[in-house]
Amino acid sequence: xxxxxxxxxxxxxxxxxxxxxxxxxxxxxxxxxxxxxxxxxxxxxxxxxxxxxxxxxxxxxxxxxxxxxxxxxxxxxxxxxxxxxxxxxxxxxxxxxxxxxxxxxxxxxxxxxxxxxxxxxxxxxxxxxxxxxxxxxxxxxxx
Amino acid sequence: xxxxxxxxxxxxxxxxxxxxxxxxxxxxxxxxxxxxxxxxxxxxxxxxxxxxxxxxxxxxxxxxxxxx
Numbered sequence: 001x002x003x004x005x006x007x008x009x010x011x012x013x014x015x016x017x018x019x020x021x022x023x024x025x026x027x028x029x030x031x032x033x034x035x036x037x038x039x040x041x042x043x044x045x046x047x048x049x050x051x052x053x054x055x056x057x058x059x060x061x062x063x064x065x066x067x068x069x070x071x072x073x074x075x076x077x078x079x080x081x082x083x084x085x086x087x088x089x090x091x092x093x094x095x096x097x098x099x100x101x102x103x104x105x106x107x108x109x110x111x112x113x114x115x116x117x118x119x120x121x122x123x124x125x126x127x128x129x130x131x132x133x134x135x136x137x138x139x140x141x142x143x
Numbered sequence: 144x145x146x147x148x149x150x151x152x153x154x155x156x157x158x159x160x161x162x163x164x165x166x167x168x169x170x171x172x173x174x175x176x177x178x179x180x181x182x183x184x185x186x187x188x189x190x191x192x193x194x195x196x197x198x199x200x201x202x203x204x205x206x207x208x209x210x211x
Contacts, residue, residue, distance in 0.1 A: 037166055074158075077167065083148075090151040094170075095163025100180075104144040104161060117153035119146075123200050127154040132185075132207040134157040136147040139164045139171060139181040 003040070003098075004047050015106050016052040020114040023056045025049060026082040028075045030063040041079035041096045048105070055113065081105075085112030099142030146199045147182070157203070 004012070027045050029038035042060060049056040063070050063078050073082050075092070083091040083105070089112055097105040111117065117124065147159035164171045164179055174183050182199075183189045184206035194202065 034166075077170075079166075085152075089148075090155075090158030091148045092158070092160040093163075094160060095166035097161065097163070101144060101161050101163065104148065107145055108148045111149060111152055115152060117149040119149050119153055120196060123150070123196055124153050126200055126204065127150060127157065130154055130156045130203075130207055132156065134150070134154070134203055134207060135185050136150065136157065136159045136203070137162055137174070137183040138144040138147050138159065139162050139174065139176045139183070140144070140179045141164050 002047050003044050009047075009051060012048065012106055013051050015110060016055070018110045018113075019052055019055045021055070021085060023109050023113050024059060024082075024084040025056060025109075026059045026061060026069075026073065026084060028061050028063050028066075028070060028073075028078050028080040028082075030078045032064070034078050037096060038079045041081065044096060044098065045081055048109075056109065083108045083112055085115050087115075089115070096142075100140050101142070144180070146194075146196060150199075150203065 025045050027042055029042055045058055049058045061069055063075065077094055079096060081093040091108050093101065093105060144161040150157045151159040162170060164176050178191045180193065181191050184202055188202050188206040190202060
């Protein structure tokens, strides 16, 4: 029994028709810390990727072993998932992207596949002029 | 998270991290998360709830503005 039921799968498959390029989901886990959450996160990401196997690849890494990769991605905690398109845009999910965040995970996968931001011209123009780095953390709960 | 992740795509200077608050109680405590969604930008500007795009952008710009 998977984490996604048939209705979810159908809805996500339909959304994935919008994919326009390859996407890589890099999953960080650790068995000593957060073993069960890591396992569930791996399972969810695998199930999502299987809905568009031609476009989405998954790489499973271990926070304790793949330290260099973790450092490069700025990952210090698990479970964590990096959503990459043609390059790393800086999108990360800490914890299992279930419930409310699940829709954002799917949206981010589609957005990185094309590298196109769904923002107004005004917003994009302002972001192009940013005078410093911006780290945005969004805390949410599954329900 | 939606606006944040699109901003990350639009600019190399922006990173967006969704954090599942109940799985990371230590982070939730240090960022004083009492209602969700809670957005924290550069550990400097924070707000709760969804904002329209121009207001979200305003928060981002405040977070990189020089200290007054």
